[in-house]
Amino acid sequence: MRQRRFLQVDVFGAEPYDGNPVAVVVDGEGLSTEEMQRFAAWTNLSETTFLLPPTVTDADYRVRIFTPGEELPFAGHPTLGSAHAWLATGGTPADRARLVQECGIGRVELRQREGRWSFAAPPLRRYETPDAATLARAVEALGLTTEDVLAASWVDNGPPWLALRLASAEAVLAVSPRYALFGDLFLGVVAAPGNGGADAEVRAFVADIGEDPVTGSLNAGLATWLTDTGVLSAPYVAAQGTALGRAGRVHVAAADGHLWVGGRTTTAIAGTVAL
Structure with missing residues (x-):
């Protein structure tokens, strides 16, 4: 050493x-x-x-x-x-x-x-709607129902994130994950607008680390998905970590053909x- x-x-x-x-x-x-x-x-x-x-x-x-x-x-x-x-x-x-x-x-x-x-x-290495069985697994693992989910997409840019869009920041903050049901899933939830003046509220969950306070890879994938679908336009600011007592702020901008x-x-x- x-x-x-x-x-x-x-x-x-x-x-x-x-x-x-x-x-x-x-x-x-x-x-x-x-x-x-x-x-x-x-x-x-x-x-x-x-x-x-x-x-x-x-x-x-x-x-x-x-x-x-x-x-x-x-x-x-x-x-x-x-x-x-x-x-x-x-x-x-x-x-x-x-x-x-x-x-x-x-x-x-x-x-x-x-x-x-x-x-x-x-x-994104994988960018598509999940199949029904995988979505059902994700919904159960997050303690949600299918009616709670407005849309879902793989946003895999290295970590294999599966993102679920919910109706409100309050719904995002109320998620109570059941890690024993995750298996190999990397799950993110998002709603727009967020709390505290943010444009979006985000949470990220992985079985071996629990809830991640603030997640750049997930937010990068979400940026592509949310701007492609017209939910948000860049520039915007996402809040993450609220449920953990953190005040994470992720700044997303568009320039030179990239999302930053x-x-x-x-x-x-x-x-x-x-x-």
Whole structure:
């Protein structure tokens, strides 16, 4: 083991410590997949990331992203938190106005506007209405009825999110998940408008982590779905984490042919970790 630079970053908070923390091991070289997964399980956060040199010439850095139970090809708040950590520990992008991250789904572009870093929403790998049996599983797992669901769609951009649109923010906040029924489902619920002046209210649930406070990948998928179907138009702001006592705010904008998903990032802990 050796001492490696480490940051814990709050991401998407309306104010510091209102969002979702991500653990970032800045010096990830030399660690095996098993060692990374073990440490991610120990942090017990929704995600832990490891920064590495890029393997493609046009990327600024490479990131591997782990939940307590598995590696993900992409996740949103770890993308923003990892970019924050890379810059805070001396990383210098080839282009000061943008970053290019290499991860499991390939290259993800980030840009800075109004003091916030945003990532370009990745293309959806699966984007269709779920079959009746899968929707029935999701509805039962969330303690809902089919009449509660206005619409549903797969919005898989790495994590295989299945999103359900409900009638109101109050209905979203009333959801009481039954994790024993989830199996391999990643479930998100959304309604527009949201509470506290937000344009949407969002919650995200996965069996091995429970409720995620604020979820960039889900919000990126929702941005495509909600704007395509005319429920919302960019720019808009989504609230998430309300049910957990957090005040997450996800800013969605449209520019240069992309939807951009961003929010505040704040260093919470900085030091070293023995790995």
